Every structure is written in C-alpha cells, then in structure tokens.
Amino acid sequence: MLWIASLWLLWASSILGAPVNKQRQKVLLISFDGFRWDYDRDVDTPNLDKMAKDGVKALYVTPPYLTITSPTHFTLLTGRYIENHGVIHNMWFNTTTTEKMPYYQTLFVNEWWDNGTLPIWITAQRQGLKAGSLHFPGTASSYQGQVAMVREWEPPLYNYKNETVWQENTDKVMGWFRDQDLDFISFYFGEPDGTGHRHGPDSPERREMVKQVDRTVGYIRQSAEQHGLSGHLNIIITADHGMSTVYRNGLVEEITLSKIPGFSFRDLSFHLVDYGPSGMLLPKPGMLEKVYNALKGAHPHLHVFKKEEMPERLHFAKNDRILPIILFADPGYVINGVLQFNKGEHGFDNEDMDMKPFFRAVGPAFHKNLEVGPFETVNIYPLMCHILGIQPEVNDGHLNATKHMLVTNSALVAVGFTVCKNQILFLGKYQHQHIVNVFSPYFLFCFR
Numbered sequence: 001m002l003w004i005a006s007l008w009l010l011w012a013s014s015i016l017g018a019p020v021n022k023q024r025q026k027v028l029l030i031s032f033d034g035f036r037w038d039y040d041r042d043v044d045t046p047n048l049d050k051m052a053k054d055g056v057k058a059l060y061v062t063p064p065y066l067t068i069t070s071p072t073h074f075t076l077l078t079g080r081y082i083e084n085h086g087v088i089h090n091m092w093f094n095t096t097t098t099e100k101m102p103y104y105q106t107l108f109v110n111e112w113w114d115n116g117t118l119p120i121w122i123t124a125q126r127q128g129l130k131a132g133s134l135h136f137p138g139t140a141s142s143y144q145g146q147v148a149m150v151r152e153w154e155p156p157l158y159n160y161k162n163e164t165v166w167q168e169n170t171d172k173v174m175g176w177f178r179d180q181d182l183d184f185i186s187f188y189f190g191e192p193d194g195t196g197h198r199h200g201p202d203s204p205e206r207r208e209m210v211k212q213v214d215r216t217v218g219y220i221r222q223s224a225e226q227h228g229l230s231g232h233l234n235i236i237i238t239a240d241h242g243m244s245t246v247y248r249n250g251l252v253e254e255i256t257l258s259k260i261p262g263f264s265f266r267d268l269s270f271h272l273v274d275y276g277p278s279g280m281l282l283p284k285p286g287m288l289e290k291v292y293n294a295l296k297g298a299h300p301h302l303h304v305f306k307k308e309e310m311p312e313r314l315h316f317a318k319n320d321r322i323l324p325i326i327l328f329a330d331p332g333y334v335i336n337g338v339l340q341f342n343k344g345e346h347g348f349d350n351e352d353m354d355m356k357p358f359f360r361a362v363g364p365a366f367h368k369n370l371e372v373g374p375f376e377t378v379n380i381y382p383l384m385c386h387i388l389g390i391q392p393e394v395n396d397g398h399l400n401a402t403k404h405m406l407v408t409n410s411a412l413v414a415v416g417f418t419v420c421k422n423q424i425l426f427l428g429k430y431q432h433q434h435i436v437n438v439f440s441p442y443f444l445f446c447f448r
C-alpha cells in the first residue's frame with residue numbers, strides 16, 4: 001500500500017513539477033566579499049576550477065546598484081532590488097539629527113534591516129525548515145520579531161583574514177548542517193574585499209588572497225564530505241560586488257566637491273559623500289535646484305542625478321530613505337578622495353565590468369561541468385527557494401534566469417531516496433531520467 005502511495009507521489013510531483021518535502025536538499029550560500037568575476041584569471045585556482053568542473057560556473061553575475069556590501073548582500077538574501085528591500089547603504093543615518101553610523105555598528109540597527117522584506121532564513125523557518133547564518137550581513141537583526149535559529153556575528157575589530165579561523169568557521173557551519181539538521185545557511189568571508197581596497201585589485205597581495213580563498217573553497221568541499229553532507233548539500237559561492245583600481249596623485253583630475261564653482265556644503269542639511277565613488281545629498285529647503293545645477297556637468301567623470309531621474313535600470317530611487325540628489329563617479333575616480341587612501345574601490349555603476357562578482361554552484365541540484373552566461377544576483381534567491389522547496393516571498397528575480405543550471409527532476413530523486421532508502425545504489429542511474437523509469441524493472445524491484 002505504502003509503495004502505491006509513493007508511486008503516486010512520484011507521479012504527482014513530476015506532473016506538478018513541485019519539489020516534494022521528503023528528503024530535502026540543503027543549501028549553503030557563501031559570499032567572499034569583493035571577489036571580482038575575473039580574479040581566477042591571473043592566479044592558479046585549482047579548487048575553484050574543480051568546483052566548476054563538478055558543477056556550474058557563471059561567466060559573471062550582476063549585482064544591484066548601489067554596489068556596496070550590506071545592500072547587495074541583502075539582495076542575495078531577499079531577491080529584491082535595493083530600492084525595494086530598503087537597506088540602501090552600509091551606513092545607517094538620520095537626516096534630522098545628522099547622525100551616521102559606520103558599517104559594523106549598522107549591522108546592529110534592527111530597524112535599518114527590518115524594513116518590510118523578509119530574508120530567506122525567516123521564510124524558510126516559517127515553512128518548517130531550519131536556517132542559520134554565520135557573519136552574513138543582516139544576521140544580527142530580527143525580522144518581524146524573528147531571527148535565524150542558529151546565528152553568529154563577528155566581534156568588533158575582527159580579523160577577517162585569518163585562514164585558520166576560516167577553516168574553524170567552515171567546520172562549525174558543516175556541524176550545524178549535520179548535528180542540528182539545518183536546511184539553509186548563509187556564510188560570509190570578509191575577503192578579498194579588504195585586501196582589494198588596501199592594495200588594489202591588480203596587486204600581488206590580492207592575488208595571494210585569492211589563493212587563500214581557493215584553498216578555503218577546497219577545505220569547504222572537503223569538510224562537507226567529511227560531515228557526510230555531499231549527497232544532499234548544494235553549495236553556492238558568490239560575492240556582493242567586485243573591485244576597481246582608484247587613480248590618484250595627479251594621474252587623474254580628482255573630484256573635489258568643495259572646489260566646484262557654485263557648490264557649497266552650507267546649502268545642504270545632510271550628506272553622505274564619505275564613501276568612495278558614491279554619494280547622496282539632502283539640500284536645505286529651496287536649495288535643490290542650486291545644488292543640482294552646480295554639480296551637474298561640473299566634472300566629466302561625476303554623474304549627478306535627481307532621485308526621480310535616476311536611470312530605471314539601476315533600481316535605486318523608489319525608496320524614502322534615498323536622498324534627493326545621488327552622485328556617483330566613473331571607475332578610477334572617487335568623490336572627495338583627499339582623506340581616503342584605498343587603492344581599490346567599489347560602489348560604481350553595476351554595468352561596469354569591475355563591479356561584477358563571480359558565481360559557482362555545486363551539488364545534487366546542479367548540472368556538472370556547465371558554464372553559463374551572466375545573470376543578475378536578484379535571481380539567486382528564487383533559485384535557492386526552489387532547491388529548498390519553499391514558496392518565495394515577492395521578489396525581483398525569476399527562476400527563468402537560472403533554471404538551466406538545474407538537473408530537471410532533483411525533487412524526484414529526493415523522494416525516490418526516501419521511499420527506497422536501502423536501494424541507494426541504483427538511484428544514480430535515474431538522476432537525469434524521466435518519470436517513465438518508475439515502471440522499469442529496477443524501480444519495481446525497489447518497491448517490492
């Protein structure tokens with residue numbers, strides 16, 4: 001009787017194309033902050049290459065604008081463009097009091113993160129799954145009163161570069177999957193962003209750091225294996241944004257707002273221009289046109305937009321938190337760079353190739369040895385929801401953009417696995433085949 005029911009379930013799930021909640025597949029989402037799409041081109045990366053061979057590699061992915069850490073990470077967790085999820089900057093600010101908080105402190109400002117959009121942890125948990133997060137931006141916040149059930153954030157003054165700690169964290173995350181049976185974990189590494197900023201994306205230091213990332217990718221896959229997870233764990237590795245070299249010292253005509261004729265900080269009631277190549281301004285009442293006219297066209301590599309005229313493709317306007325004037329520089333330039341010493345920056349237009357992150361995925365849900373074209377990172381969220389078999393929240397991505405990476409009936413295999421635990425061997429044979437196989441002698445043998 002049981003096997004008839006199981007067969008029916010198999011048939012139904014294949015007809016409806018819906019994942020069935022039996023032996024679920026797990027998902028590990030990893031971000032290596034600032035890993036540009038082409039960082040594997042001038043460094044030997046045997047482990048990343050092996051991962052591409054065993055799974056899927058995208059040429060690159062396109063992050064949302066504004067290409068900075070917290071906003072783009074929250075897009076990975078929600079599938080929403082930044083104007084829609086509300087985490088519009090790394091820095092919390094209040095235009096009335098003119099307070100600003102740096103990146104790390106902002107990780108703990110609950111109302112900054114919990115602005116109406118649910119990250120995947122909460123959605124998964126509401127649908128009966130278990131979720132965790134280690135160091136991923138947004139982890140410390142609660143969302144509509146709920147938090148990821150297992151979570152850890154980095155202490156202040158954390159050393160983001162220590163490879164031993166990376167390995168300890170990896171084993172910790174794999175332990176969460178195995179011992180607490182989590183279904184989804186997001187896992188963040190602060191490099192190669194730090195090294196890219198400090199030494200520039202073309203430096204030997206950055207290449208060394210990419211080698212460290214590569215060794216860690218090998219360690220992650222080995223640890224998954226040792227924890228007995230490789231059969232049902234899917235690992236997605238990507239990043240929030242890329243990195244671009246900043247030119248200074250007379251190599252370029254720098255963008256210094258105070259030197260622009262007709263512009264004065266006294267006409268502003270608040271501004272956020274201390275962040276590399278991008279900025280936002282709130283002019284005093286009646287001063288908007290004056291400020292705008294002074295800045296627009298003042299420097300050939302400075303883009304100036306009123307909020308309502310921001311190009312639609314950037315999806316960075318329709319949110320009350322975004323200030324009335326938005327500035328960004330062309331690659332190579334920063335705004336008001338006199339007190340910034342970074343040799344690499346991000347925050348540029350997401351069309352710029354230097355802003356594109358990498359993407360790799362491996363696991364039972366994914367094809368092997370498949371290279372795909374680019375897609376936007378908003379599409380990673382619906383992909384993860386699909387693999388987990390959960391209903392996504394409203395989002396700006398679509399499974400269309402990524403479904404060619406997936407083996408067609410991974411849900412079927414999962415059900416078959418549960419129904420037929422003691423006949424594991426033949427499962428591999430059926431992985432890529434259609435439901436018709438249910439009626440083959442092998443399958444019937446299994447259900448005897």
Ligand SMILES: *[C@@H]1O[C@H](CO)[C@@H](O)[C@H](O)[C@H]1NC(C)=O
Pocket residue numbers: 094095096097
């Ligand atoms: C900003 O600060 C003012 C004054 O303390 C307060 O009334 C307002 O609610 C704050 N706004 C935000 C968005 O925190």
Ligand SMILES: *[C@@H]1O[C@H](CO)[C@@H](O)[C@H](O)[C@H]1NC(C)=O
Pocket residue numbers: 086114115116320321
């Ligand atoms: C989002 O934050 C803004 C203030 O920055 C607030 O006015 C708005 O009510 C918040 N929306 C939600 C749904 O939390």
Ligand SMILES: *[C@@H]1O[C@H](CO)[C@@H](O)[C@H](O)[C@H]1NC(C)=O
Pocket residue numbers: 159162163164165
């Ligand atoms: C890296 O972390 C390990 C383990 O916590 C510690 O023993 C070691 O001293 C650290 N190395 C550096 C350079 O901080």
Ligand SMILES: *[C@@H]1O[C@H](CO)[C@@H](O)[C@H](O)[C@H]1NC(C)=O
Pocket residue numbers: 398400
């Ligand atoms: C997804 O693909 C289907 C079939 O090709 C198409 O009908 C549909 O419009 C696509 N949806 C989006 C949002 O691209």
